[in-house]
Amino acid sequence: MDDGGRMMGAAPRARAECEWPPAVLEATGTPVTAMRLSGAGGPGSFRVEGPRGAIVYKRGVPARELAWHRWCAPRAAALAAAGCWTAPLVASGAGPHPWLALAWAGEPLPRDRWGTAPVLAALAAWHRAGALWDGSLDDAYPFAWDDALTGDALAALPASGRAAVGEAWERGAEVAQRDLFAPLGEAIHGDPNPTNWLVAADGPESRLVLVDWARPGRAHPAIDVAIALPGLPTWERAGEAAEAYLAARPEVHRPDADAWTRRILLAKLWSAVEFLAMATRAELSPDADAALAFLREDLPEWSKSQLGS
Numbered sequence: 001m002d003d004g005g006r007m008m009g010a011a012p013r014a015r016a017e018c019e020w021p022p023a024v025l026e027a028t029g030t031p032v033t034a035m036r037l038s039g040a041g042g043p044g045s046f047r048v049e050g051p052r053g054a055i056v057y058k059r060g061v062p063a064r065e066l067a068w069h070r071w072c073a074p075r076a077a078a079l080a081a082a083g084c085w086t087a088p089l090v091a092s093g094a095g096p097h098p099w100l101a102l103a104w105a106g107e108p109l110p111r112d113r114w115g116t117a118p119v120l121a122a123l124a125a126w127h128r129a130g131a132l133w134d135g136s137l138d139d140a141y142p143f144a145w146d147d148a149l150t151g152d153a154l155a156a157l158p159a160s161g162r163a164a165v166g167e168a169w170e171r172g173a174e175v176a177q178r179d180l181f182a183p184l185g186e187a188i189h190g191d192p193n194p195t196n197w198l199v200a201a202d203g204p205e206s207r208l209v210l211v212d213w214a215r216p217g218r219a220h221p222a223i224d225v226a227i228a229l230p231g232l233p234t235w236e237r238a239g240e241a242a243e244a245y246l247a248a249r250p251e252v253h254r255p256d257a258d259a260w261t262r263r264i265l266l267a268k269l270w271s272a273v274e275f276l277a278m279a280t281r282a283e284l285s286p287d288a289d290a291a292l293a294f295l296r297e298d299l300p301e302w303s304k305s306q307l308g309s
Contacts (some may be wrong), residue, residue: 020057023091024048024101027055038287047104054104055090059097064139065214066098071136078132083125085200085209105209106198114194115229117244122208123192123228124248127221130187134218141190141217143181145173145270152277156292161300168303169273176270179263180220188224190215197228221245222260226267231294232302238264265306272299 020032028050037045037056044059058065072079073089087102113119150169154162189196192210200207225245229237242260246252254260272295278284279292 020048021091021093021099021101023093024055024057025050027090027101028052039285049104056087056102056104057099058102059099061098061100062214063098064137064141064216066092066094066100067139068133068136068213068216069100069102072133075132079129082129082132083122084129084132085203085207086213087198087209087211102211104201105211106201109194109197109199109208111194114197115241117247118206119194119197119208119228120225120241120245121248122197122210123189123221123224124245126189126210127186127224128249128251133216134187137187137216137218141215143185143190143217143219143223145176145181145273147173149173149273149277152280153273154276155280156276157296157300161296164300165303168307169269172266172269172273172303172307176266180223180267180270182220185219186221188217188219188221189213190217190219190223190227192224192228194228194230220263220267222263223267223271225260226264227271229264229268232272232298232306233265233268235261235265235306238268269303269307 020034025032028048029052030050032048032050034049034057035047037047039045044061046057048055048057069089070092072086076088079085085105087105090101090103092101093099109119150173154165154169157165189210191212191214196210196212198209198211199205200209222242225241226233226238229241233241239258239261242257242264246254246260275284275288275291276295276299279288284292
């Protein structure tokens, strides 16, 4: 799962101690220093650095994330030729507690570049190249919006917020199932929030690296566009994002200029609802606190103003 960056930004890192798999120490050399990386989904990611360099070690990863990296590792050159970069796989382990060791691929995307046209063009490149990585999706992320999700999200809101969003969320869930989660959707990342983009360490500053492949699946690409935008966008901002994304995908049919804007806003609402539901289910770490406070305060009014009451 993403960190709070789906809505806000990254939390500070903290030093950490851990026992590392032999393959990690082989890649870094010893002795190592380790820094825990922020993330609302849990404490399982570390930057591990030694005499030979730095890697990212992720423990307890979802099976689909492990499968995605193993599928894409031998296809890295083809993906790069299509304009798609991610953190290269160094080593991995399966079993009851899957783990990944990934090359340290870059530095966080500066805030003034979050959700900009170059980011959306890089996202479009991943979608265009979906045929190269669609084969990894036997265990695709189950995008959905059902009554249980709504109920858990409402439980995370104050009483005044719950009263304000009921009708908008009920209508949103119905439309999302039809317009966003169709079974014949494209291969999408599922969580390209601003903190999951890096500026490449070994290339031009314009080369963007997309990481954290815990949620790849098949659905409407507007979901990825929405999550790539920070905060809760206005209709105008969502429209600008749609134009920037579609400019990089001229092959996409555009029957209605506003249809994409509506889908982006609906996808952002679903993403926020899912995030709140995860809080109720105790699936988030303290790194999510700032994002949760923001959503509890602003989401009810945004839901009404952008999607109707």
